Amino acid sequence: MIGLLARRLLQLIPTIFLVSVIIFSLQHLLPGDPALIMAGEEKDPEVIAQIRAQYHLDQPIVLQYLYWVKGVFVGDLGESMRLKQPISELIAQKLPVTLQLASMAMVIALVIGVGMGVLSAVKKGTGWDAAANLFALWGISTPNFWLGIMMIFLFSVQLGWLPASGFVSPFENLSQSLKASIMPAFVLGNSIAGVLMRHTRGAMLQALQSDYVRTARAKGLHEPRVVLHHAMRNALTPIITLGALEFGTLLSGAVLTEQIFSIPGFGKLIVDAVLNRDYAVVQGVVLVTSAVYIVLNLLADIGYILANPRLRA
């Protein structure tokens, strides 16, 4: 297993390198000289030269890249031109908000998706199965923004149960925090629940037909134990990988959902940055997002290895 993990880690090196080059190039592919933009209205040649020196823009491109990488390593991602705040600080503020939202969405998606997938496989061909499939179809095909608006309309405007927008940190007030994020988390989790449900159903149907499940039944085991301990244990292994990858999807889905619910998270940060041409922020956000993706992939691999005795040995 150690060998397998080491190989996975080694494989990461070229990925990280490539990603970093792409993100670094972003800045250079964009139209306009960053120094000119930063110099403001006056375009004082002295100021421009100073900026060039300060940001190493007068150096060869390879050196510029290395300076940038060095900055990334010490957590220096530059500064937002618009907010005049270090980007690392901005990210440290916004990322937890989005991570909280995405994690809640993931929990909701897993509970609904896996729960319904198992149920529909066990009750194949019955009304339960049909209902679960319909729900999955609905979840996959309902646009997030529509569902979000409808939920706000129902639960906030009509019933007045939940706040329509905003964010409260769980460390400040846990119940308020849950109240504020349950709707966006559901909206976000809903689409993935459908995907997870379908995969779970397929994997469970296959597992329930397997020889080892027949053996479990031949032992006289009770059906719940056959389903949970024997079929699900094997069917869920691929779901681990899928779940981790879908978590990445949730992060990008959060961009839209955060807009709908006016949540000051990562999505809002990037949208604002793009709209205001705050390129350094875009770069930082993309970098962190890529890092999160890479870590998720790694976690998915580790989870898969741990869940699979053949690889663990």
Added chain:
Amino acid sequence: MSSVLEVDELSVSFAGEDGRMTTVVDKVSFKIGTGRTLGIVGESGCGKSVTSLAIMGLLDPASASVSGTVTFEGIDLRRESESRLRDLRGDRMAMIFQEPMTSLNPSHTVGAQIVEAIQRHRALSRKDAEARALEALRQVSIPSPETRFHDYPHRLSGGMRQRVMIAMALSCDPKLVIADEPTTALDVTIQAQILDLLRRLRDDTGAAIMLITHDLGVVAEVCEDVLVMYAGEVVERASVGTLFRAPQHPYTVGLMGAIPRMAERKPRLATIEGSVPNMRALPAGCRFSPRCPFADAQCRTMPPPIREVEAGHTTRCWKAPLESLVA
């Protein structure tokens, strides 16, 4: 002689894609006495596995429709509740499957899977159940059972996995063991060892064994009674001695011609001309008639009755006893 298992007119049908029912096991009847071994032989697809799954109650009721009676130790299994059947399965009656490579759960250790069976049926502490599982592994001659106990199935060879399956089946001292081609997937030397093991276990525990096989050679070695199946039906039934001395069904005779000797048991039942009929389009009359050298017009139009040619020896053939053909 009291019967452990009595099967009477057992039939199984499956619904096809088009919704039409296909009967793959047709009114099969037999008995197995305490401590006896009944062999069931027949070519691939003749319904051996389906018969055993029906007896165990392991067919999916959503797709299989079963009729007839199965009496096990005086209990009418087909009228019992599913929960009562679950209590019997793995305890009083156990099954060893045809597919050793896939019949163990890849995600649990071998030991855990045996312990699970024991704890399901016996109120034993984990420690005692483990001790018993280890003993079962020792009984089936698995080398260094203490280590194997903690292994996952993928670390074991097919032969070892089949031994584990046998250990699991025997862990609660069943009165009936159904062994569905326990050696087919294994190579010849391992086959002999597994058969040896089954024989020894029967002698030690007095369990009745229903041994399914492709192979008359195996029957001759291990069984006392034998049932020959063809296209879902029993075509001949006799004690092993009688069957080998005076087979009464042309199909059995054909199989005998095809018995490979133990040493060179490679080609299986290859010498009967033609192939097994399609169960969805059976020939009229005798199901064996398209392949039978003695078939005549009567054979091709009317299904033959079961005849008892001597006490305990029955055959489903118009021409029985076959000696009359030669005379």
